[in-house]
Amino acid sequence: MIQIFCLLFFVTVFADAATQRKIPSYEKYIKTYSDLAIQHQKKYKIPASITLAQGVLESGAGQSDLARRSNNHFGIKCHSDWRGGRVYHDDDLRGECFRKYKRVEDSYEDHSKFLKRSRYESLFRLKITDYKGWARGLQKCGYATDRAYANKLIKVIEDYELYRYDTGKVHNLTRKEKKNLKFPTVRYTIYRTYGLLYVYAKENDSFDQIAQNLDFPVKDLKKFNEVPEDFPLQRGDIVYLEKKKKKADKPNYDHVVQIGESMHSISQKYGIQIKSLYKINKKDKDYVPEEGDVLKLR
CATH class of the missing domain: 3.10.350.10 (LysM domain)
Structure with a gap:
């Protein structure tokens, strides 16, 4: 049955993320500080993807006035317990006090320690690869007042595939390596909703594992779901087995x-x-x- 659908629904649609416009300053920033973010993940258990995405957004990829004047890459304000250098910058209010650092590395260190406060304690119960949960948690815990903060972090992480730094997958496997991958046999129940066939991802699942177990071309599976290489799945995610539609079915308006x-x-x-x-x-x-x-x- 699955093999028939493979033939019927082969498409040439490219993944949206694969054609996403890349901002050179973002790419340069990520290349410069990715090793530092990975080091902090190992030391403080904060996803490297979250650290990098916050750094990109809060510092304008290192180009903001605040970042240039104070090496503050995470927009951390002084607060009553701060005893270090200070600069004043307009944010939610005029002339707010922000922390000043001698080096960018000091900003990264302070950011990691800042997130170790009790306010963010719940985040450390999440899996290190759950960047979506971390992004939501940061917004809910009040790291930023922007109502799109979590969604902005997730967009940067997905557009620039920063989730790969959380797992150590920072290089593509060769064809030979992929061919030799062996996944355990897993049984998937195939559902149909909105006229589309799909399965639910299981714990520690991947597109490669689903494709192998269903005898389905992994290339097609990723095209149908519009994802780039190594896109991570979380338990319960929908994985379509055919091309998605151009509009939702009624009554979803x-x-x-x-x-x-x-x-x-x-x-x-x-x-x-x-x-x-x-x-x-x-x-x-x-x-x-x-x-x-x-x-x-x-």
């Missing part, structure tokens, strides 16, 4: 954005192609959904 949702996760929820979701809502590829936004689905 719109969707209210929640904390931690990306255009990709919303498209997966309703079985819509990402490019169609952008088009229906007249949004460009730089748009980040904000908590409370209402998106049209058809």
